[in-house]
Amino acid sequence: MTARTSEPTAETFWTSPRGVRSWLLTHDHKRIGVMYFFSTALMLAIGGAFALVLRAVLVSPDSSLVDASTYNKLFTHHGIIMVFLFMVPAIPSAFGNFLVPLMIGARDVAFPRLNLASYYVYCVGAIVTICALLFGGVDTGWTFYAPYSTTTSTAVTMVACGIFIVGVSSIMTGLNFLVTIHTLRAESITWRRLPLFVWAIYGTAIIQVLATPVLGLSLAVVGIDHVWHLGLFDPQAGGDPVLFQHLFWFYSHPAVYIMVLPAMGAISEIVPAAAHNRPSSYTGIVIATAGIALVGFLTWGHHMFVAGMSTFDAGLFGALSMFVAVFSAIKVFAWLGTMWGGRITIAAPILYVLSFVFLFVFGGMSGVAVATTSLDVHWHDTYFVVAHFHFIMVGGTLTAFLAAIHFWFPKITGRMYSEAWARLAWAAVTGGFILTFTPQFLLGNAGMPRRYFSYPARFQALHVMSTVGAFILGAGMMLAVGYLVVAWIAGRRAGDNPWQSRGFEWRSPSPPPPDNYVAPMRWDTDAYAYDDDDAPTATTGTAA
Amino acid sequence: MNELFHDLLDLPPQASSMARSIDTLHYVVIGTAFLVALASFAWIAVAMVRFRDRGTSAAQPARRRIRITPRRELALAGGTLAVFVAFWVVGFAQYRALRSPPDGAMRIYVVAKQWMWAAVYPDGTSVEDDIRVPVGEPVHLLMTSRDVIHSFYVAAFRVKQDVLPGRTTELWFTATIPGTYDILCAEYCGAGHSRMRGHVIAMSRDDFARWLAGHSAPSLAATGERVAAERGCLRCHTVDGTPHLGPTWRGLYGSTVPLSTGDSVVADETYLTESMMDPSAKLRAGFPSLMPSYQGLLTAPEAASIVEYIRSLR
Numbered sequence: 001m002t003a004r005t006s007e008p009t010a011e012t013f014w015t016s017p018r019g020v021r022s023w024l025l026t027h028d029h030k031r032i033g034v035m036y037f038f039s040t041a042l043m044l045a046i047g048g049a050f051a052l053v054l055r056a057v058l059v060s061p062d063s064s065l066v067d068a069s070t071y072n073k074l075f076t077h078h079g080i081i082m083v084f085l086f087m088v089p090a091i092p093s094a095f096g097n098f099l100v101p102l103m104i105g106a107r108d109v110a111f112p113r114l115n116l117a118s119y120y121v122y123c124v125g126a127i128v129t130i131c132a133l134l135f136g137g138v139d140t141g142w143t144f145y146a147p148y149s150t151t152t153s154t155a156v157t158m159v160a161c162g163i164f165i166v167g168v169s170s171i172m173t174g175l176n177f178l179v180t181i182h183t184l185r186a187e188s189i190t191w192r193r194l195p196l197f198v199w200a201i202y203g204t205a206i207i208q209v210l211a212t213p214v215l216g217l218s219l220a221v222v223g224i225d226h227v228w229h230l231g232l233f234d235p236q237a238g239g240d241p242v243l244f245q246h247l248f249w250f251y252s253h254p255a256v257y258i259m260v261l262p263a264m265g266a267i268s269e270i271v272p273a274a275a276h277n278r279p280s281s282y283t284g285i286v287i288a289t290a291g292i293a294l295v296g297f298l299t300w301g302h303h304m305f306v307a308g309m310s311t312f313d314a315g316l317f318g319a320l321s322m323f324v325a326v327f328s329a330i331k332v333f334a335w336l337g338t339m340w341g342g343r344i345t346i347a348a349p350i351l352y353v354l355s356f357v358f359l360f361v362f363g364g365m366s367g368v369a370v371a372t373t374s375l376d377v378h379w380h381d382t383y384f385v386v387a388h389f390h391f392i393m394v395g396g397t398l399t400a401f402l403a404a405i406h407f408w409f410p411k412i413t414g415r416m417y418s419e420a421w422a423r424l425a426w427a428a429v430t431g432g433f434i435l436t437f438t439p440q441f442l443l444g445n446a447g448m449p450r451r452y453f454s455y456p457a458r459f460q461a462l463h464v465m466s467t468v469g470a471f472i473l474g475a476g477m478m479l480a481v482g483y484l485v486v487a488w489i490a491g492r493r494a495g496d497n498p499w500q501s502r503g504f505e506w507r508s509p510s511p512p513p514p515d516n517y518v519a520p521m522r523w524d525t526d527a528y529a530y531d532d533d534d535a536p537t538a539t540t541g542t543a544a
Numbered sequence: 545m546n547e548l549f550h551d552l553l554d555l556p557p558q559a560s561s562m563a564r565s566i567d568t569l570h571y572v573v574i575g576t577a578f579l580v581a582l583a584s585f586a587w588i589a590v591a592m593v594r595f596r597d598r599g600t601s602a603a604q605p606a607r608r609r610i611r612i613t614p615r616r617e618l619a620l621a622g623g624t625l626a627v628f629v630a631f632w633v634v635g636f637a638q639y640r641a642l643r644s645p646p647d648g649a650m651r652i653y654v655v656a657k658q659w660m661w662a663a664v665y666p667d668g669t670s671v672e673d674d675i676r677v678p679v680g681e682p683v684h685l686l687m688t689s690r691d692v693i694h695s696f697y698v699a700a701f702r703v704k705q706d707v708l709p710g711r712t713t714e715l716w717f718t719a720t721i722p723g724t725y726d727i728l729c730a731e732y733c734g735a736g737h738s739r740m741r742g743h744v745i746a747m748s749r750d751d752f753a754r755w756l757a758g759h760s761a762p763s764l765a766a767t768g769e770r771v772a773a774e775r776g777c778l779r780c781h782t783v784d785g786t787p788h789l790g791p792t793w794r795g796l797y798g799s800t801v802p803l804s805t806g807d808s809v810v811a812d813e814t815y816l817t818e819s820m821m822d823p824s825a826k827l828r829a830g831f832p833s834l835m836p837s838y839q840g841l842l843t844a845p846e847a848a849s850i851v852e853y854i855r856s857l858r
Contacts, residue, residue: 068736068738068739069735072732072735147691147693148734151691152734235710235839238839241710276597278609280610280611281611281612305639306695307706308711323625329620330620332584333620336584339592339595341595341605341607341608342609343595344595344596350592354592357585358581358584359581361580361581362578365573365578366574369574372569372573372631373632373635374566374639377702378703380695380730381695381697381731382730443554445554446555446699447556447697447700449728453738456741
């Protein structure tokens with residue numbers, strides 16, 4: 001059995017081995033996860049700063065803060081940074097790297113060197129993408145619609161290169177997880193006992209490996225077209241601009257599930273651990289994960305109901321989109337069922353789950369609304385769509401990311417943050433979020449198109465509300481950074497398993513030693529074995 | 545009920561024949577979304593109070609577990625799917641209506657470019673940014689772009705359609721209330737995107753007829769006849785019904801054309817424009833693939849005028 005508590009002197013992955021060089025050349029999945037975490041968090045900060053500038057501009061119908069071209073570049077880079085440099089890698093590459101081996105009883109991922117390489121490839125891609133700003137940036141929107149993207153004079157080729165490189169990193173990570181989950185599970189951790197977070201990462205990895213090459217292809221073609229004018233998407237040369245949209249969304253819709261599946265996986269771990277209750281439907285969540293990963297490939301056309309697609313195609317893609325929504329609903333039912341009748345630890349992680357479920361359910365249902373063909377005609381490319389996908393990506397993924405940080409912080413650092421400050425930040429983030437994006441639903445209803453630098457004055461009141469909310473949300477995030485940094489340096493020792501979770505990842509010391517375990521482990525009790533847990537003070541973390 | 549939800553949701557005026565029914569579906573879908581989200585939130589909030597960890601206190605409710613059995617799972621998923629399918633059925637019926645211009649609708653050709661809307665009526669009247677239409681009459685827009693993709697959006701009518709270079713897309717509406725309604729470009733098109741605004745001005749039939757009469761110009765069909773002669777179209781296409789190197793134009797519009805692939809297609813505005821720009825895409829059976837593409841050679845208004853000319857040859 002493992003050490004029950006980590007003495008301050010115990011060897012952890014943080015300090016063993018020592019030295020900057022040992023970090024930069026590490027093969028340890030935990031260190032790589034931590035490096036991914038800091039890199040993606042930095043991207044979140046940059047993307048968030050862009051968002052606040054955008055919101056400041058939109059306070060006035062005709063802002064004098066920046067000009068229209070600068071505004072267009074700001075929203076483009078906000079989207080690119082948040083989607084490709086934060087959302088896609090954040091949970092899989094940071095938490096996935098840290099947790100997957102611990103959750104399957106492995107000492108590392110299958111290809112530790114590839115793992116490190118994927119991190120550096122990500123860094124190169126991120127640097128290229130960000131440095132494009134020094135060359136004037138790009139103004140196409142993160143969707144790069146042709147023929148605008150092939151004719152604009154901005155730095156399209158460089159950004160396309162950057163995202164292409166990040167995509168390579170994403171494929172490496174996905175492959176690594178697939179092989180790891182197949183080959184490195186401890187003998188008794190069978191597929192039917194695999195933790196739900198690992199299932200989520202598995203589903204994500206399938207999408208990363210299958211869909212990312214198509215994104216690479218379409219961005220490569222846009223980049224090449226921009227330089228050599230191939231005309232593949234240019235009707236003057238016999239090309240078809242709608243073809244680009246099909247290629248782009250063939251990746252970018254499944255990419256939404258790359259962003260949201262790991263978030264769902266984190267929630268699926270936190271809910272049973274916080275409620276001390278077995279998931280009300282483990283199989284349901286697994287089937288729904290597979291359903292989302294596979295049917296998610298067949299819904300891309302719902303981005304194109306007014307793009308000039310045939311009526312039949314629109315109906316078909318609309319119907320398929322409804323099926324994906326049912327799989328998400330199955331997960332929500334399972335979370336709700338798990339919460340009922342357990343013994344719930346009221347703390348920051350479960351508060352974020354509370355926010356997540358409300359925001360994700362409304363965001364998801366607003367997705368069903370925009371998949372309803374006739375309603376989408378009015379909402380398409382308006383602020384309604386902006387509000388919808390921010391409910392999923394911020395209300396869903398970012399909230400789950402925060403839940404994951406607060407849940408696994410003691411696992412990763414061995415320390416605990418201040419619960420009072422955490423609740424204040426939770427209130428600011430949730431309240432700020434709702435105030436930011438609810439007015440945007442109404443703006444969309446009222447007919448305000450997205451990507452507008454200036455707008456008719458009748459939309460101003462709702463824009464002002466949204467901006468106030470965004471700054472509250474930003475303040476909440478900065479507060480969270482503040483107390484988490486303090487806790488990381490000087491927080492109280494949390495012990496190995498402060499949540500009394502039965503999850504596999506909690507059975508090693510917190511923070512784990514370099515090789516994850518100090519003694520041979522047994523995995524014959526389930527990761528959700530709470531049935532016999534009637535004494536609230538019962539210490540867990542015992543595997544034997 | 546309509547007014548309450550309409551104001552609550554901040555919707556624009558319902559100024560077209562389709563707006564009211566689309567809004568009704570909107571209320572049902574968004575109402576359902578909000579109630580379901582609220583119910584989920586309430587469920588967790590109640591669970592957090594009832595089942596919170598009370599330490600060692602005896603007041604802790606006994607553990608129980610809701611097991612979602614496969615049978616329950618199917619019932620939940622099936623119920624959810626049934627609700628979504630109901631949305632789909634009603635929505636898709638409305639969508640099909642939105643995409644099917646009624647016969648005899650008044651045609652207006654729209655050309656979008658960075659960053660303005662131009663339109664030309666069959667009688668040759670051309671306007672910029674302000675498109676006047678009669679109230680109570682279906683209006684059929686045939687739209688193309690001169691540069692990048694734009695999107696024609698009139699929120700008060702609940703209609704939107706992307707406008708593409710090299711292709712004709714269609715949109716129709718019947719305005720029901722006289723007034724001035726914004727046309728906003730809804731597909732990002734560059735620096736001037738947010739200022740690419742125009743208006744649809746819905747007028748009574750009499751006012752509209754008076755306005756149109758005051759703008760006499762050579763009719764679009766007459767322009768088309770001139771353009772067809774100048775561009776050499778008539779060297780291969782006849783206008784008297786006899787086939788030549790290409791199919792005759794007389795009686796072509798609205799007819800069903802057999803294609804070399806064995807399919808057939810109705811010769812409407814979209815097909816005729818496509819045949820000018822990409823002649824081999826849908827080649828008529830029995831004719832060789834001789835015709836060059838007029839992409840870039842004919843402007844959008846010229847192409848529209850030729851369509852109107854062909855249409856007049858019945």
